[in-house]
Amino acid sequence: MDSYDILKHIPLFEGLPRNHVEALAGCAVQKHYSSGQTIFTDTQEHRALYFVVWGRVKIYKASPEGREQTIFLFGPGEPFCLTALSDEFSPASAMALEDTRILMFPAEILEDVARKEPSLLFNMLLVMSRRLKESLVLIESLxxxxxxxRLAAFLVHSLKQKKEPDLYDPGFSHRELAKILGATPETLSRVLRKLAAEGVLSVEGRKIRVHDHAALEELTRGS
Amino acid sequence: MDSYDILKHIPLFEGLPRNHVEALAGCAVQKHYSSGQTIFTDTQEHRALYFVVWGRVKIYKASPEGREQTIFLFGPGEPFCLTALSDEFSPASAMALEDTRILMFPAEILEDVARKEPSLLFNMLLVMSRRLKESLVLIESLxxxxxxxRLAAFLVHSLKQKKEPDLYDPGFSHRELAKILGATPETLSRVLRKLAAEGVLSVEGRKIRVHDHAALEELTRGS
Structure with a gap:
């Protein structure tokens, strides 16, 4: 698919005149990453804006000892590294969680279009606002x-967006799930075993099946 | 001081034509809060943007059991509740940390001016970007x-902005400092005592005096 066809369907560019979308598409580069591959780290200088075309990307911080905290998960159509507009370094690193195609273009091009088109700035502000809210939810959780x-809140939130309301299929390992929850893999296993013993859920490989939604809801309130 | 005089010196409104600043000032309300007084909570519906005129404000989340995590500290000239542009509820609560004067105006007025003035949108985007970065630093820290x-990083960061590079005077209790660091007051006391015993710093009431900057820098790297 060419870059213009991708960009015109991205919500961030809704309401943007065709010539501006074309200008952005003209500078866009598409890249492919396999599962587990680093897209950028927080120590590399790079002023670019990214979009997931297909696949999934995690934004994370890593400690010098190799521990990780996942901050955001992004899927098709979602932009990331919006702070590139103001900064040379991304505040976090990005990695493909599965086979992923991304589209990127230089931040200066975006800045150029954005200064002419308040609708784009406004859309960016809304996305940034949502990200800020999500990061505050994570701070509260941590x-x-x-x-x-944390696990209960994550499952309730994730299942709301799914077709099958009882089965959570993350598409990644419990080790990755632990990084989202700010837990060690061992702690997550222990909590999952406990909740399985209580009949709240059961674990089916990578998938988690919820049997008692009321108990899960109760858990999200810390009780 | 009248609202126009306050607003024209606020960096967020830099480059904004006088008539727009006047329009905003015309809708602004000034309020006074004493130390410890709640400005708004995350459960109240309110679509307003706020500025600190003087004093200090903390943005925080509280658990049902009364535990608190401070997310941001804001001083004179700084805007808060920028997410009001997209949401009816603030993602966090706000409290005055000392005698504080704030200025507020309805989010719709801001939205109205912002849609006409890309420079304001652009400034808002930069502020939001900075906030997002700060919240990612906090996520990493937690x-x-x-x-x-966490304490070492906080002290190094705070002292960089001060005239007296050895003395950190928070202007609030160690209990408040613990909420910023995501620690219990007991843990913070223990860490302060340990660092005092090692000659890295000493505690003078609410103030903390740093004796060994190199050791503090070392600590920020977790070693």
Whole structure:
């Protein structure tokens, strides 16, 4: 698919005149990443804006000892590295979680179009606002919630967006899930075993099947 | 001071034509809060943008059990609740940390001016970008750093902005400082005592005096 066809369907560019979308598409580069491949790290200088064409990307921070905290998960159509407009370094790193195609273009091009088109700036502001809210939810979760609460909240939130309301299929390992929840893999296993023993859920390989939604909802409130 | 005089000196409105600043000032309301007073909570519906005129404001999340995590600290000239442009509820609560004067106006007025003035949207985007970066730093700190590392990073960062490079005077209690670091007051006391015993710093009431900057820098790297 050519870059213009991709960009015109991206919500961020809704309402943007065709010539501006074409200008952006003209500077866009498409790249392919396989599962587990790094897209960029927080130590590389790069002023670019990215979009997921297909696949999935995680935005994360890593400690010098190799521990990781996943901050965002992005799927098709979603932009990332919006802070490139103001900064030379991304505040976090990005990795493909499965076979992924991304589209990128230089931040200066975006800045150029954005200064002429308030609708794009406004859309960017809304996306940034949503990201800020999500990161505040994560801060709350990390500092004020225990692992079972975090897992319950994550499952309830994830299942709301699925067709099959009982089965959560992350498409990645429990080790990746632990990085989202800010838990060690061992703690996550222990919590999953406990909830399985209580009949709240069962684990089917990578998938988690919820049997008792009321108990899960209760857990999200820390009780 | 009248609202126009306040707004024209706020960096967010830099480059904005006088008539727009006047329009915003015309809708602005000034309010006074004493130390410890709640400005708004994350459960109240309110679509307004706020500025600190003088004093200091903390943005925080609280758990049902009354535990708190401070997310941002804002001083004179700084805007808060920028997500009001897209949401009816603030993602976090706000409290005055000392005697504080704030200026607020309805989010619709801001939206109205912002849609006409790309420079304002662009400034808002830069502020939002900075906030997002700060919240990612906090996420990293909460999930990947121990309390001594968090304290060291906080002190190094705070002292960089001060006239007296050895003395950190927060202007609030160690209990408030613990909420910023995501620590219990007991853990913070223990860490401060340990660092004092090692000659890295000393505690003078609410103030913290740094004796060994190299050791503090070392600590920020977790070593």
């Amino acid at each position: 500092s004020l919630k225990e692992i079972p609460e | 999930s990947l750093k121990e309390i001594p590392e």
